[in-house]
Amino acid sequence: MNGTAAALPPSGGTDTWEELVTAALLGTDRRTPPGVAPGPSAPLALLDRAAAETVRRRAGLRPGPAAPRPEPAPEDPRPPLPAAAARRLAMLLADRPGTASGGRRGTAPDLMELLPQWLATANARGYAAPPQVLPALLDAARGRTDLRPAALEFAGPRALWLARLNPDWRFALRALPGGGAALPRPEETDRVRRLWAEGLFAERVALLAALRSREPDTARELLTTTWATERAEDRLMFLDSLRTGLGPRDEPFLEQALADRSRTVRATAAELLSALPGSALAARMAVRAAACVAVDPLHPVPTLVVEAPHACDAGMERDGVVSRPPAGRGERSWWFGQLVEAAPLATWPTRLGGRTPEQIVALPVADDWQGELHAAWCRAAVRQRDPAWSRALLGPPSAPEAGGPGAVSLAERAKLLGTLPTGERAEWVAGFIGTHGLSEAFQLLGVCAVPWAAPLGRAVVDALNIARDAGSYPWSFSGVMGLAERCLDPSEAGRLDALMAVPDEPEDASPGAGGYWAEAFQRLVTTLRLRGVMREELEAP
Structure with a gap:
């Protein structure tokens, strides 16, 4: 029977059920329920009575009206993933990172750390997510907020359909304005003004940002229609959206915002005006x-x-x-x-x-x-x-x-x-590493485009090799090694084969450091080759 049910009073009465529950909690040696003889057979008799009472209670349910079936999931018009790439995605989502013995990561790649890069590549090629992996994909995005934008883009409209059916995935509805409803286009003037006047705050922010990226003047003019009546915290968020496409035509509005009653709004307006070298401010x-x-x-x-x-x-x-x-x-x-x-x-x-x-x-x-x-x-x-x-x-x-x-x-x-520019940035950081090593380079590597340009990749590997040969504490470079696994160009894997052997340890080296370095380079090479295979799978016709 497909439907809901309404409870009727159980045949044995609620007192009987409560007595059985009490006896189960306290133990039959302390509380013998009615109808059960005390002694060694009392626990089994209690279970028999509870089973019978459960059937009696369920028999007292009256059928209710069937709930309406959900609308079918929307179609995703994007092309499907190549078969090999679909299998790879299932493997990435099934991975559960763990800690190897002794706190060492071992030589196996961390598949979950490769998922963001896989999603970025799949989204760049416009593939649709296989329906069978959507639950696992949403679970992964639920646990990692950094995955959500790329995961929801890849999941497409069916993720929103699922999110409406499972409270655990409601973050997907919050992440998109209107629970995934399409924003009006700039030329749909009536819809734009209606959403701006009646929409939720998140919808209005998303609308303003979308308009600003396509028609900056239209977005600014829309903002001026309600500026005087907006709350200070809302004005601040709306004003921040003007960073996209900021230009001289925004100056009159920003000059007026310099007289705003909110200090933070005034400060933001001043910052935006100072980013316009030709402004009066x-x-x-x-x-x-x-x-x-x-x-x-x-x-x-x-x-x-x-x-x-x-x-x-x-x-x-x-x-x-x-x-x-x-x-x-x-x-x-x-x-x-x-x-x-x-x-x-x-x-x-x-x-x-x-x-x-x-x-x-x-x-x-x-x-x-x-x-x-x-x-x-x-x-x-x-x-x-x-x-x-x-x-x-x-x-x-x-x-x-x-x-x-x-x-x-x-x-x-x-x-x-x-x-x-990205090329110049990578060249500068490579020169910095060549002179100063990796001890201060981690933050600088974070601003370099991925995959790293060849000179930067070589500089990082050479510096790691020097640190290994010097007997340095290998754990000090685990962060850079993790970055290298995600950011080195996969074509660099062939150059690293010689580094996978356990080196001779200097007398003053950290105990076991050679083995750690060998494991780290083995994992790096394995990860790079896996990334290369992943890229080929996503490029397959």
């Missing part, structure tokens, strides 16, 4: 910042001198300068850093005698202001996506003490590298 910041920095005409060697602002006036605050510094920061240096960060970088060659960014960064700075000035220039280069200034601040990768003339921390260098 950028020009105002340029005047303020230029007044603080000059070349000392009396010094025998050209030297920059800094005169930080003595006050934060109302105009500075309106343009996004935060007046109160964080704990441990002086007011004047705090204000000065914000002015330089927001000023167009084109200000400085004109202000400082026509010098290039490299020449400006190389100038000495008087009175210990160099760190503050260079840090602000780093933030400006990242905000304005200026590769020329990024190169100057990074300096050559062989700079002493692993630091460039302007970037003094790994975080700053990683952000500056993000403004460079």
Whole structure:
């Protein structure tokens, strides 16, 4: 019978069932239920009574109306996966990572760590997910939020159909506006305005982001229709969407947002305007910042001198300068850093005698202001996506003490590298590793495109080999080795065969280090070859 059921009073009464449950919990030696003789046979008699009472209770159920059947799952028009790729996906989803004995990972690849790359490749080729793997795919995405965007894209509309039937997969409905309902196109004016006026917050954010990526002006004009009535936290989220396609036509709206009643909204508007070098705010910041920095005409060697602002006036605050510094920061240096960060970088060659960014960064700075000035220039280069200034601040990768003339921390260098073309970025990091090794390179490797370019891959492998030959603690390089498994080009596998043997250990080496290194390189080679096979399977006709 397909349907629901309504309970009737059981024949034996609820008291009988409760007495049986109590006796089972306490034990028949302490509580003998009615109708059961005490003694060794009491437990078996209790089970018999419970079975009979269960049948009696179930017999007292009245049939209810059948529930409506769900609508059929939607069709997925994308081409199916090649058969070998479908089998590979099932293997990846079935893998359950575990820890080998002694905390060592062994030589087997970590299949779950290859799943994100597999999904990215499958999505790039526009394949549809096999229906039979959708439950396992949704379970994997449920446990790993980093998988969700790629997994839901690959799963397609059928994942949303399943998510409506299983509460464990409701995250898929939350991840897409309207539970997967298609957003209106820009030309569907009525639908756009209706969703903007009546939709949930997540739907409105998604609508604004979608419009912004295709028709920036339409998105901004839609935002202006309700701006004055939005909550401050919502205005902040909506304003942040203007980063996509930011251009001069956004300046009038952002200038108005500088007078917003919310401090965070004002700060975001100011940040966006400062990323537009031709904006009026950028020009105002340029005047303020230029007044603080000059070349000392009396010094025998050209030297920059800094005169930080003595006050934060109302105009500075309106343009996004935060007046109160964080704990441990002086007011004047705090204000000065914000002015330089927001000023167009084109200000400085004109202000400082026509010098290039490299020449400006190389100038000495008087009175210990160099760190503050260079840090602000780093933030400006990242905000304005200026590769020329990024190169100057990074300096050559062989700079002493692993630091460039302007970037003094790994975080700053990683952000500056993000403004460079991918090939140049990989070449710089390869040079850095060749000079300084891998101890400080992990964060820099994270900004390099995957798969790594050949020079970068060779630099990483050579540095690992040097560390192995030196008898270094192998566990110190486990993070880089894990990155190499995911990011090295699979074609590099052939070069690594010689590294899989257990090396002779120096006397001062860590006990067992040679065996660990051999295992790590075996796993690396095995993983690279598996990635190569996976790529071929997805490229199969």
